[in-house]
Amino acid sequence: MPKITINGKEIEFEKGMTVLQACELANVEIPRFCYHEKLSIAGNCRMCLVEMEKSPKPIASCAMPAAEGMNIKTNTSLVEKARKGVMEFLLANHPLDCPVCDQGGECDLQDQSLYYGVDKSRFVENKRDVKEKYMGPLIKTQMTRCIHCTRCVRFATEIAGVPEIGAIGRGENMQITTYLEKSMESELSANVIDLCPVGALTSKPYAFEARPWELKKTESVDVMDAVGSNIRVDTYNWEVKRILPRLNNDINEEWISDKTRYSCDGLLKQRLDVPYIKKENKLQKSNWDEALDLLIKKIKEVQPNEIAGHIGDMINMENALGFKKLFNLIKSNNLEFREKKFYINSSEKINYIFNSSINGIEQSDFILLIGTNPRHEASMLNARIRKAFVQKKVPIFSIGDPGDLTYDYKIISDKTDEIKKIINNESELSNKILSAKNPIIIIGESVLELESGKYIFEEIKNFLIQNNKISQEWNPLNILIQNASTVGLLDLKIIPNQKENNFTFFNNLENKKFKLLYLLGSDNLDFKKDNEFVVYQGSHGDRGAEVADIVLPSATYTEQEGLYENLEGRVQECKKASYPIGEALEDWKIFNRIIKKMGLNDTTNFDQLRKEVLNSIPNFSELNELPKNAESKNSKIQSNFVSEKITIRELDYYYTNSISRSSKTMSECRQIRQKIKKDGTNN
Amino acid sequence: MSLKKVHEDQPKDFKFNSENLKKVEEIFKRYPEKNKKSAVMPLLYLAQRQNDNWIPLAAMKYIANYLSIPYISVYEVATFYTMYNLAPVGKYFIQVCTTTPCLIRGADKIVKLCKDKISPNENEISKQGSCSWMEVECLGACVSAPMVQINDDYYEDLDEKNTKDILESLIKDKPLKPGSYRGRKNTAPEKKLNTNGENHA
Numbered sequence: 001m002p003k004i005t006i007n008g009k010e011i012e013f014e015k016g017m018t019v020l021q022a023c024e025l026a027n028v029e030i031p032r033f034c035y036h037e038k039l040s041i042a043g044n045c046r047m048c049l050v051e052m053e054k055s056p057k058p059i060a061s062c063a064m065p066a067a068e069g070m071n072i073k074t075n076t077s078l079v080e081k082a083r084k085g086v087m088e089f090l091l092a093n094h095p096l097d098c099p100v101c102d103q104g105g106e107c108d109l110q111d112q113s114l115y116y117g118v119d120k121s122r123f124v125e126n127k128r129d130v131k132e133k134y135m136g137p138l139i140k141t142q143m144t145r146c147i148h149c150t151r152c153v154r155f156a157t158e159i160a161g162v163p164e165i166g167a168i169g170r171g172e173n174m175q176i177t178t179y180l181e182k183s184m185e186s187e188l189s190a191n192v193i194d195l196c197p198v199g200a201l202t203s204k205p206y207a208f209e210a211r212p213w214e215l216k217k218t219e220s221v222d223v224m225d226a227v228g229s230n231i232r233v234d235t236y237n238w239e240v241k242r243i244l245p246r247l248n249n250d251i252n253e254e255w256i257s258d259k260t261r262y263s264c265d266g267l268l269k270q271r272l273d274v275p276y277i278k279k280e281n282k283l284q285k286s287n288w289d290e291a292l293d294l295l296i297k298k299i300k301e302v303q304p305n306e307i308a309g310h311i312g313d314m315i316n317m318e319n320a321l322g323f324k325k326l327f328n329l330i331k332s333n334n335l336e337f338r339e340k341k342f343y344i345n346s347s348e349k350i351n352y353i354f355n356s357s358i359n360g361i362e363q364s365d366f367i368l369l370i371g372t373n374p375r376h377e378a379s380m381l382n383a384r385i386r387k388a389f390v391q392k393k394v395p396i397f398s399i400g401d402p403g404d405l406t407y408d409y410k411i412i413s414d415k416t417d418e419i420k421k422i423i424n425n426e427s428e429l430s431n432k433i434l435s436a437k438n439p440i441i442i443i444g445e446s447v448l449e450l451e452s453g454k455y456i457f458e459e460i461k462n463f464l465i466q467n468n469k470i471s472q473e474w475n476p477l478n479i480l481i482q483n484a485s486t487v488g489l490l491d492l493k494i495i496p497n498q499k500e501n502n503f504t505f506f507n508n509l510e511n512k513k514f515k516l517l518y519l520l521g522s523d524n525l526d527f528k529k530d531n532e533f534v535v536y537q538g539s540h541g542d543r544g545a546e547v548a549d550i551v552l553p554s555a556t557y558t559e560q561e562g563l564y565e566n567l568e569g570r571v572q573e574c575k576k577a578s579y580p581i582g583e584a585l586e587d588w589k590i591f592n593r594i595i596k597k598m599g600l601n602d603t604t605n606f607d608q609l610r611k612e613v614l615n616s617i618p619n620f621s622e623l624n625e626l627p628k629n630a631e632s633k634n635s636k637i638q639s640n641f642v643s644e645k646i647t648i649r650e651l652d653y654y655y656t657n658s659i660s661r662s663s664k665t666m667s668e669c670r671q672i673r674q675k676i677k678k679d680g681t682n683n
Numbered sequence: 684m685s686l687k688k689v690h691e692d693q694p695k696d697f698k699f700n701s702e703n704l705k706k707v708e709e710i711f712k713r714y715p716e717k718n719k720k721s722a723v724m725p726l727l728y729l730a731q732r733q734n735d736n737w738i739p740l741a742a743m744k745y746i747a748n749y750l751s752i753p754y755i756s757v758y759e760v761a762t763f764y765t766m767y768n769l770a771p772v773g774k775y776f777i778q779v780c781t782t783t784p785c786l787i788r789g790a791d792k793i794v795k796l797c798k799d800k801i802s803p804n805e806n807e808i809s810k811q812g813s814c815s816w817m818e819v820e821c822l823g824a825c826v827s828a829p830m831v832q833i834n835d836d837y838y839e840d841l842d843e844k845n846t847k848d849i850l851e852s853l854i855k856d857k858p859l860k861p862g863s864y865r866g867r868k869n870t871a872p873e874k875k876l877n878t879n880g881e882n883h884a
Binding site: 157163164165166167168169170173175178179180 | 685686687740753754755756758759762763
């Protein structure tokens with residue numbers, strides 16, 4: 001490896017690194033504004049100047065490639081003077097409004113001016129004043145503070161794939177704006193707030209809410225989709241004030257989707273704080289004793305096999321296991337967690353996870369989407385596909401039309417016949433899959449909902465096994481799960497008797513065989529209520545509570561500990577950042593109360609549940625890591641082919657779960673999105 | 684020079700006419716296929732020519748679609764360069780050079796005349812006739828300072844009197860001829876042609 005000398009210390013660096021990266025290797029901190037690891041290099045803030053031997057002038061270390069034998073100094077008076085000069089220019093037009101600026105306390109300019117700022121200004125002219133720009137309901141702008149680092153412009157163009165932000169004008173009059181001040185049409189738009197090194201782009205919903213040093217920070221994971229983005233939950237007292245991304249290069253890199261970030265105001269609205277009981281066709285406030293007595297009475301009135309349970313999209317594994325134990329005690333096994341009738345074969349783990357892993361997308365050389373819109377179903381995963389597309393020009397094909405995915409792809413067909421052709425080696429795609437070194441096939445839930453869903457999944461798997469494409473090193477078979485709870489619950493074997501009939505629960509529900517329906521945080525189950533007695537246990541007064549006869553208030557994902565498995569099968573821990581509201585309890589505590597009331601002493605505690613969960617996850621390696629690879633069993637399953645049209649079920653992106661439906665910010669985003677769809681304009 | 688603003692009244696549609704479409708073909712030949720987007724500047728110029736010396740938003744969108752680049756990229760270029768007009772200008776568009784050589788030779792007097800005769804502010808269409816004026820940076824004719832550019836023509840070696848005449852002629856829609864107003868041929872010396880160093884100091 002080549003060597004570079006930094007402040008007299010010789011270190012080795014990898015070829016292709018810049019001087020700034022080499023300095024970081026040597027643990028020398030270089031101040032910067034425009035440089036960002038995940039973005040292209042702009043080199044326009046000049047803050048990262050360092051001294052290079054034999055160069056008469058200081059060099060911009062972010063843009064200078066490191067080379068063998070370079071001698072870099074970062075602590076000389078020349079460097080100090082240069083940086084002070086740059087800082088003076090940056091501050092010449094920067095307003096002195098730190099006391100009213102939301103970035104205060106986490107502002108790069110504020111921090112660095114502590115070291116390189118001058119306490120007086122030599123700038124006697126008027127400061128530049130720039131009008132505020134509209135950038136949608138999430139981003140508050142104060143463009144006078146902008147230092148033109150163009151991080152936001154680069155993010156929008158490179159990562160988000162919506163080139164809508166740009167710098168107009170020139171020189172002193174340069175301004176950052178979206179095209180004609182429209183809102184940004186991206187699911188990742190709010191990441192520009194984190195990227196902005198100053199207070200030019202700040203969070204609109206969080207404006208003037210709190211200062212960063214007042215907040216308690218809890219590292220947790222997101223449950224809005226199945227990607228399991230790593231987040232940091234910031235709380236003030238018990239209120240969740242904001243959610244920020246946490247760096248995890250295996251999952252979400254440094255970004256999170258707007259839904260992850262801004263659903264948090266939904267945690268405070270529409271909350272269920274006490275138990276409710278339906279009396280005279282109206283839900284009325286009650287208390288735990290009354291509600292649970294009624295529930296047990298009802299349980300005793302009906303046969304065990306007439307009781308059914310449905311587990312919602314944001315339930316953690318411990319609570320689901322507690323629920324299963326409760327149902328074992330009731331002697332019912334009518335449990336389900338799918339919201340739609342999509343085919344899943346849970347006999348082995350590779351059948352329901354994203355086997356290639358999110359990181360693996362970057363190594364792929366061929367991507368085929370089958371009936372999925374990753375942009376809405378898993379925004380962060382879509383960003384990774386875009387990264388592969390931009391950096392390696394990976395060819396992307398789709399069966400079914402997902403609409404704008406922020407990258408170019410080719411729609412092959414929208415019929416299931418195409419899949420049959422692929423399997424029979426009659427399609428042009430078969431060859432491409434077989435000749436690719438690391439192909440990726442992503443199967444969406446929409447396609448598994450089809451009548452031929454079983455055929456599609458089993459035959460594709462079979463096709464890959466027969467052609468030796470599934471190996472220890474690479475597995476191209478991927479299922480794109482939409483809900484955070486799904487993979488974990490499949491591992492806990494919640495659905496009984498997999499092989500016989502996949503949709504027993506749904507069939508019995510349609511045939512009105514259930515008399516008591518227990519919804520555990522389940523708001524998206526589509527069913528017509530007749531005479532069923534519905535118990536809803538959840539956090540929000542949403543669709544589930546609407547049809548319920550008893551409502552039991554429980555905690556949200558920020559208010560309890562719990563394990564979630566993301567779509568790759570990575571087990572991650574969600575941490576408690578706040579407390580359940582009012583009389584609400586964690587789900588497992590509610591089950592304990594029910595069990596006690598029933599006069600049994602099979603209560604559990606959280607540690608037991610977690611231990612049991614961890615023991616029952618197949619192929620489990622360790623927390624936050626991918627599951628171990630397992631040999632795939634080659635078992636042929638009979639399935640029928642039906643020629644159908646593949647339509648990708650459109651997701652109401654900002655309204656997918658009870659938390660986002662309660663969020664005011666999400667509603668605003670949704671309204672704008674709908675307006676754009678309706679008349680093609682915005683703002 | 685403050686940030687250029689787009690005009691409030693925007694035409695709905697813009698399309699290159701057949702003559703310009705041929706020119707576009709010619710322009711595209713100058714760039715490799717993969718760098719087609721580099722044609723954005725000549726195309727903007729063409730659009731400005733076709734649309735009475737200013738570029739409407741519709742034209743920017745049209746060009747963006749034509750080159751398959753985002754709208755904002757065209758918008759950035761159009762706002763960056765001062766010679767693209769984003770609002771209507773007069774039939775006679777007077778650009779007064781006010782960079783140092785012209786200023787020393789009295790460009791400020793020309794500016795004052797423009798304010799009196801045409802409009803008190805830059806980029807305002809005059810009440811009488813159809814003229815507008817603006818201050819610009821060096822137009823590269825320092826040797827015949829002070830000078831103005833009216834549409835495509837340079838009017839050079841001006842003083843207060845003949846500038847007044849020129850402006851009045853524009854208001855009457857009978858423009859005087861361009862060139863030097865001290866009788867010079869191009870930028871040749873004024874009095875006597877000195878060849879090969881004869882009579883040189």
